[in-house]
Amino acid sequence: MKLKNEYRxxxxxxxxxxxxxxxxxxxxxxxxRYDHCKRVSYLSYLVTKxxxxxxxxxxxxxxxxxxxxxxxxxxxxxxxxxxxxxSVKNAKLYFDINENEANIIExxxxxxxxxxxxxxxxxxxxxxxxxxxxxxxxxxxIVCLCDLLxxxxxxxxxxxxxxxxxxxxxxxxxxxx
Ligand SMILES: [Fe+2]
Ligand SMILES: [Fe+2]
Numbered sequence: 311m312k313l314k315n316e317y318r319x320x321x322x323x324x325x326x327x328x329x330x331x332x333x334x335x336x337x338x339x340x341x342x343r344y345d346h347c348k349r350v351s352y353l354s355y356l357v358t359k360x361x362x363x364x365x366x367x368x369x370x371x372x373x374x375x376x377x378x379x380x381x382x383x384x385x386x387x388x389x390x391x392x393x394x395x396x397s398v399k400n401a402k403l404y405f406d407i408n409e410n411e412a413n414i415i416e417x418x419x420x421x422x423x424x425x426x427x428x429x430x431x432x433x434x435x436x437x438x439x440x441x442x443x444x445x446x447x448x449x450x451x452i453v454c455l456c457d458l459l460x461x462x463x464x465x466x467x468x469x470x471x472x473x474x475x476x477x478x479x480x481x482x483x484x485x486x487x
Contacts, residue, residue, distance in 0.1 A: 317355050320369045321348075329404050336379055339461055340468030346460065347373050353456040358449055364410065368449040371414035374401040375453060390422050391436050391443075410447055417445040420454045 324330055325348070333344035351372030358368035378396040382388050388396065398415045401407050407415075423443035426432055445451050 313356070313359065317352060317369060320355075320366050321351060321373055324370070324373055324405060327404055329400070330374075330377065332379060333377070336381070338376065339464035341464050343376055346464060347376050349460045349464075350375060350453065350457050353460060354449070354453045357452050357456060361448065361452065363448045363452065367408065367410045367414065367447075368452055370405075370407060371411040371418075371449065372453050372456065374405065374407065374411070375415050375418045375457060377401050377415075389436060390419060390433070391426075391438055394419055410449065413446050414450045414453050417443050417450050418454050418457050419443055420445055420451075421458045 331344070333347060334342050336343035338346045351369050354372035355365050355369040358365040374397060376393065376397055377400045378388060378393050380388055394416050398412050401415060402412065420440070420443040423438045423440040426436070426438045427440040445454060
């Protein structure tokens, strides 16, 4: 409970910001981007506590790591590698973030950059130099990892469940026809 209260105190002015609240309108891994950011933020906060890092920086950068609106279909500038830059820009515009927090947000797609370096045929339009995405701090690696874990969890729980429901309804319709 003490941890949860401390965490709430860190993020309280951000979660109620009207521009940040707009993330509730953006779908992300079958959930909302607002909920995704909160999950990454809280997990990063807890993990950073375990590893004796700067949990405040982890909570804030975790919360703002996907602070952008829309998706690739609506806006070409939004891509796997470019959206961290947009998030940093928005984070600086609406909040007072420090250098470490900005770097954590900017490098949170390091996992994707590594995979793309290993398999360059994935999304050929985007060229990547993975070293540019290398986090500069312990918290940077933690937020990157927590983002990956939360994304896998959300995809399995929300997206797959949703698709399963659609398939079941479709099959049910076939049977009762
Ligand atoms: Fe992201
Ligand atoms: Fe994310």
